[in-house]
Structure formats: C-alpha cells, structure tokens
Amino acid sequence: MNGRIAILGAGAIGLYYGARLALAGRDVSFLARSDLTAIRERGITLTVEGREDVLKPAAVFARAEDIGPVDLVILTLKATANAELAHLLPPLLGPATRVLTLQNGLGSEDTVARWVDRDRILGGLCYIACMRLAPAEVTCLHAGSIALGEADGPARERTRELAASFESAGVACRVVDDLVAARWRKLIWNVPFNGLSIAAGAVTTDVLCADPALRGEVQALMREVQAAARQLGIDIPDDVLRKQYDVTPPMGPYRPSSLVDFLAGRPLEIEAIWGEPLRRAQAAGAAMPRLALLYALLRRIDADRTRAAAQASAASAS
Amino acid sequence: MNGRIAILGAGAIGLYYGARLALAGRDVSFLARSDLTAIRERGITLTVEGREDVLKPAAVFARAEDIGPVDLVILTLKATANAELAHLLPPLLGPATRVLTLQNGLGSEDTVARWVDRDRILGGLCYIACMRLAPAEVTCLHAGSIALGEADGPARERTRELAASFESAGVACRVVDDLVAARWRKLIWNVPFNGLSIAAGAVTTDVLCADPALRGEVQALMREVQAAARQLGIDIPDDVLRKQYDVTPPMGPYRPSSLVDFLAGRPLEIEAIWGEPLRRAQAAGAAMPRLALLYALLRRIDADRTRAAAQASAASAS
Numbered sequence: 090m091n092g093r094i095a096i097l098g099a100g101a102i103g104l105y106y107g108a109r110l111a112l113a114g115r116d117v118s119f120l121a122r123s124d125l126t127a128i129r130e131r132g133i134t135l136t137v138e139g140r141e142d143v144l145k146p147a148a149v150f151a152r153a154e155d156i157g158p159v160d161l162v163i164l165t166l167k168a169t170a171n172a173e174l175a176h177l178l179p180p181l182l183g184p185a186t187r188v189l190t191l192q193n194g195l196g197s198e199d200t201v202a203r204w205v206d207r208d209r210i211l212g213g214l215c216y217i218a219c220m221r222l223a224p225a226e227v228t229c230l231h232a233g234s235i236a237l238g239e240a241d242g243p244a245r246e247r248t249r250e251l252a253a254s255f256e257s258a259g260v261a262c263r264v265v266d267d268l269v270a271a272r273w274r275k276l277i278w279n280v281p282f283n284g285l286s287i288a289a290g291a292v293t294t295d296v297l298c299a300d301p302a303l304r305g306e307v308q309a310l311m312r313e314v315q316a317a318a319r320q321l322g323i324d325i326p327d328d329v330l331r332k333q334y335d336v337t338p339p340m341g342p343y344r345p346s347s348l349v350d351f352l353a354g355r356p357l358e359i360e361a362i363w364g365e366p367l368r369r370a371q372a373a374g375a376a377m378p379r380l381a382l383l384y385a386l387l388r389r390i391d392a393d394r395t396r397a398a399a400q401a402s403a404a405s406a407s
Numbered sequence: 408m409n410g411r412i413a414i415l416g417a418g419a420i421g422l423y424y425g426a427r428l429a430l431a432g433r434d435v436s437f438l439a440r441s442d443l444t445a446i447r448e449r450g451i452t453l454t455v456e457g458r459e460d461v462l463k464p465a466a467v468f469a470r471a472e473d474i475g476p477v478d479l480v481i482l483t484l485k486a487t488a489n490a491e492l493a494h495l496l497p498p499l500l501g502p503a504t505r506v507l508t509l510q511n512g513l514g515s516e517d518t519v520a521r522w523v524d525r526d527r528i529l530g531g532l533c534y535i536a537c538m539r540l541a542p543a544e545v546t547c548l549h550a551g552s553i554a555l556g557e558a559d560g561p562a563r564e565r566t567r568e569l570a571a572s573f574e575s576a577g578v579a580c581r582v583v584d585d586l587v588a589a590r591w592r593k594l595i596w597n598v599p600f601n602g603l604s605i606a607a608g609a610v611t612t613d614v615l616c617a618d619p620a621l622r623g624e625v626q627a628l629m630r631e632v633q634a635a636a637r638q639l640g641i642d643i644p645d646d647v648l649r650k651q652y653d654v655t656p657p658m659g660p661y662r663p664s665s666l667v668d669f670l671a672g673r674p675l676e677i678e679a680i681w682g683e684p685l686r687r688a689q690a691a692g693a694a695m696p697r698l699a700l701l702y703a704l705l706r707r708i709d710a711d712r713t714r715a716a717a718q719a720s721a722a723s724a725s
Contacts, residue, residue: 385620
C-alpha cells in the first residue's frame with residue numbers, strides 16, 4: 090500500500106507504528122496535541138530493547154485540516170476520545186481513504202462506520218507492550234506483533250499488502266480472516282487482567298496470578314468470555330485460554346494498559362473492553378455474571394475518578 | 408435470665424446492649440481495651456434519637472480473668488478479632504455459662520463451639536444502626552431490634568427468657584426457630600450492600616441504588632444468596648428480597664458497617680460475610696459467580712490495606 094498515511098492519536102501506539110512506517114520511507118503525518126512541540130523540536134524517539142531509533146523531522150500537525158485527505162488513516166486514539174472523531178476524521182477522508190483502527194476491545198469498526206463505508210475499514214490487534222514515558226518518546230518492552238483483518242469478511246489482497254507494509258517497516262504482522270473472532274480472543278486476556286488489576290485495588294498481574302482466589306476469578310472470567318464467544322459462533326479452544334494465562338506469570342509485575350491509564354488518571358476504555366462484550370453476549374442470550382459485576386464496579390470507579398479529576402482541574406483553574 | 412453477664416467486645420454494639428441491660432438493673436461487666444480509661448472516668452453514654460442515657464459507674468475490666476466465670480457471655484467482638492477468643496473466652500466460662508454471639512455473617516456459633524458445648528450457644532442478629540463516635544460514647548440512628556435463636560434447633564423457653572430480658576431493657580427482641588436461616592436472610596442485604604459499597608470505591612448505599620448497573624448487581628447478588636440458601640434447604644421468598652431492597656433508598660447516604668470499618672482503617676469481616684457463605688454454597692453445589700468475584704476482590708483490597716496500615720504503624724514506631 091502506497092500513498093499518504095495519517096496517524097490519528099499520538100499516544101504510545103500511534104507514535105510507535107507511525108514512526109516505524111516513516112523510518113521505512115512511508116509518507117506519514119502525525120496529528121498531535123500535547124506532544125506537538127516536543128515532536129517538532131526533537132522528532133520521535135523509539136527505544137526497543139535497548140536500541141534507539143529517531144525519526145527527525147517528523148511531519149506533525151495540530152489540526153486534521155492541515156493534513157487533509159490521505160490514503161490510509163491509522164486510528165490510534167483511545168476509544169474514550171471517540172467523541173472527537175466527528176471533527177478529527179472527516180478532514181482526513183477522500184473518496185477512497187481506508188481506515189485501519191487499532192483501538193482495543195469491541196465496537197471500533199462500528200464507530201468508524203459512521204463516517205466511512207464499512208468496505209474501507211480494517212482493524213488490527215496490537216500485541217505489544219510499549220509506553221510513552223515522555224513526550225515524543227516511546228519505550229517498547231516487547232515489540233510483539235499486529236493481527237490485521239477486514240471489518241467485514243476474510244482477508245483480501247489489500248489486507249496482505251498492508252501487512253507486508255508493516256513487515257517491511259520491521260513490525261511483525263499477520264492477517265486474520267475473522268477480525269471479530271480475533272478481537273474476542275484478545276478479550277480472553279484483557280477482560281480479566283485489565284479489569285481485575287484495577288478493581289482489586291491497582292495491582293500488577295503477578296499479584297492476580299499469585300492470589301489463589303483472584304487467579305480463580307481470572308480463569309473464570311476467561312471461561313465466561315469463551316462461552317459468550319461460542320454463543321456468537323466463535324470457537325476459542327481451551328488451549329488458547331491456557332496459553333493466555335500461562336504467558337502471564339513470567340511477565341512479572343506487569344501493568345495492563347488499563348492500569349497504566351488508571352494510574353495516570355486517564356479515563357478507562359470501559360465500554361470497548363467490558364461494556365460492549367457484555368451487551369453483545371446478553372443480546373445473544375449468554376449470561377456473564379462475573380463480567381456484569383466487574384463492569385458495574387469499573388464504571389463507577391472510573392466515573393468517580395474522572396469526576397474528581399475534573400473537579401481538581403476546575404479548582405486549580407479558578 | 409438472671410445472673411452475671413459479661414460483654415466481650417466494647418465496640419458500638421457491645422457498649423450499646425451492655426449499657427441497656429445494666430441500666431435495666433442487670434449485673435453487667437464490660438471487657439474493654441482502648442475505651443477502658445474513658446469508661447472508668449465517664450461511664451458509658453448512649454444517645455438514641457436525641458435522648459441521652461448515661462451508665463455510671465460501669466463495671467469495666469481490662470482482663471477476662473478479672474471478670475471470671477459468668478452466667479452469660481455476650482460476644483460482640485468483630486469476627487476479625489476471633490483469634491483472641493482463645494485467651495479471652497475461657498476465663499469467662501463456668502460449667503453452665505451460655506454464650507450469645509451477636510457477630511455478623513455465618514460461622515460465629517461454630518467458632519464459639521471450640522470452647523463451649525453447642526447446647527449452650529445462642530446467636531443473635533442485630534438490626535441496628537449505631538456508631539461509637541468517641542470512646543465510651545455510642546450514638547444510635549436506628550435502635551432497631553435483635554432476632555435471637557439457638558445455635559441448634561428451634562427457640563426454647565430459655566431463648567424466650569433471654570428475649571424478655573432484652574425487651575425489659577428497652578431492646579426490641581424476637582425469637583427465631585432457625586438461626587441459620589435468619590443469618591442467610593440478613594446476608595441478603597449485607598452481601599451486596601456491605602460488599603459493593605467498598606468494591607465500587609467507598610460509596611454509600613444511595614450511590615449503589617442510583618447507578619443502574621450497580622443496582623442490577625445488588626439485586627443479582629441478592630438472588631445468588633437466595634438461590635444458595637434454597638440449595639441449603641432455606642426458603643427466602645422473593646418478597647423478602649424486594650423489601651430488603653426497598654428499605655434502602657430511603658436510608659439516603661448510608662454507610663454499611665463494613666464501609667465504616669473500611670473508612671476507619673479496620674480489617675473487614677471478609678470470611679463471615681462473604682467467604683463462609685460462598686464456601687457453604689459451593690459445598691452444596693450452588694454456584695455464586697458474583698459473590699466469588701466480589702469475595703476475591705474484597706480479600707485483596709482488605710489484605711493490601713491491612714498490610715499498608717501495619718507498615719505505617721511499624722514505620723511510626725521505628
């Protein structure tokens with residue numbers, strides 16, 4: 090896939106993949122807000138397992154209008170910022186623009202479809218552990234891979250071409266024939282670990298694995314997600330659950346992305362990771378009692394915190 | 408029931424019922440630790456709906472040995488302090504001593520039975536809203552009632568005599584023929600409201616009732632407790648669930664006793680209120696998925712807080 094690329098959302102994921110593609114010679118424009126000045130002055134620095142790469146200069150813009158229509162939008166905003174898509178996305182769209190959403194959880198393709206034909210939407214799952222430790226600086230603990238698929242239907246020639254673009258930029262990338270199924274598979278890990286790490290009082294994954302009662306709940310939540318997926322016609326073998334659990338204890342005191350957001354005072358992707366799967370399961374007649382409880386708790390914890398942060402910000406502004 | 412009474416545990420509940428009985432002319436000895444000096448100097452003050460009663464002098468002791476064997480022990484320690492029963496209870500026991508435990512949740516009678524014949528054990532459920540706002544001072548928002556029963560079997564003559572003693576001391580008291588069933592009925596309220604008020608981020612009951620997702624979880628937890636009780640041969644009609652829910656919104660921003668403990672930094676009665684019901688249900692083949700998740704979260708939240716408190720205390724001592 091050639092042509093212009095816009096990165097919509099300059100957090101860790103957007104900066105990382107965008108800089109990788111630009112360093113490989115792609116024409117990449119970044120839309121940034123808080124990191125704008127830092128990126129202009131210093132470019133983007135990627136540190137992966139001790140190796141440092143710097144993209145400088147980086148084409149960075151404050152307004153989508155200054156980028157204009159591109160061939161591919163890579164959507165890396167947090168789902169909690171989706172209300173802003175209404176003004177950020179349209180200026181980037183031409184009649185043939187494709188949108189690749191790398192947002193977590195379920196529902197992102199449907200959100201994008203408010204502005205773009207479903208036939209032009211792709212989705213990707215990022216298996217990566219990276220953090221933006223300072224403006225314009227991303228550190229990657231585990232570069233992992235992307236699983237790419239079409240919003241509807243199996244992988245096509247264009248899906249494979251896009252995957253090849255990522256591969257030639259040094260990003261491991263595979264295609265999947267059922268994106269929704271791939272998203273449910275990823276939820277097998279995200280639902281329990283992202284959720285319980287917050288609800289149990291801001292603990293890392295090693296704590297969840299070491300506590301017998303919490304470990305049991307991790308595994309029970311995995312089975313709830315598996316059963317709900319099955320009700321939706323998606324088979325996730327037991328072996329996948331076992332592997333997803335087994336990779337976790339060796340990760341040590343790992344902070345799932347939602348816990349990182351929580352500790353940084355950012356809103357949580359409640360609906361994408363817990364709310365939407367619950368609603369789809371219930372609509373299909375699958376009870377998810379543990380997820381229902383977890384979702385209700387996280388919603389309240391998030392709302393209280395967001396309100397407290399807004400009050401603190403209003404107080405410091407007055 | 409005549410004779411000497413010892414109050415084991417001088418928190419709000421112990422001070423309230425002990426002082427009521429003493430003010431009615433009963434021979435009541437209090438075992439106290441933190442409140443000892445205050446009770447010696449000022450007696451015990453009860454404030455109930457604006458009316459104040461003072462018991463002065465109050466017979467208060469620092470060691471169970473200084474009280475010696477009594478006719479009735481009223482156990483009002485928090486269940487979290489039950490490890491201390493091994494040295495606090497035996498000095499109070501003669502060959503015919505009865506023990507009335509007013510502890511919350513399930514399992515208290517079984518704990519007491521390590522030192523006392525089951526035939527000499529009674530239990531009571533306190534429907535009361537009272538707080539110890541200062542040493543030796545109890546304020547009661549709602550004096551409520553006690554439900555009294557035998558550890559094993561239906562109410563007897565002695566059960567009714569004890570209830571009459573409370574009644575003549577101004578404490579509404581009824582007898583029940585199945586104490587375990589009465590304890591499960593009380594859990595219909597305590598399991599969801601005490602638990603979710605903490606797990607949802609320290610919120611009062613009005614918040615739980617006003618949030619649609621949390622309200623749904625309150626009611627779903629009530630049904631889990633009902634189903635588990637049914638599996639154990641205890642029928643709790645739907646009407647009871649509806650009433651227990653319906654009394655709650657009018658209570659306004661109420662703090663369940665566990666939330667009061669939580670906010671005061673005291674350990675929670677995790678096993679009595681959530682752990683023991685879960686284990687009994689599971690042993691009877693009843694799945695309680697929501698309770699299992701809630702229990703695992705509360706255990707961890709409580710352990711972390713208790714550890715933090717111990718570290719703070721060790722740091723301030725060093």
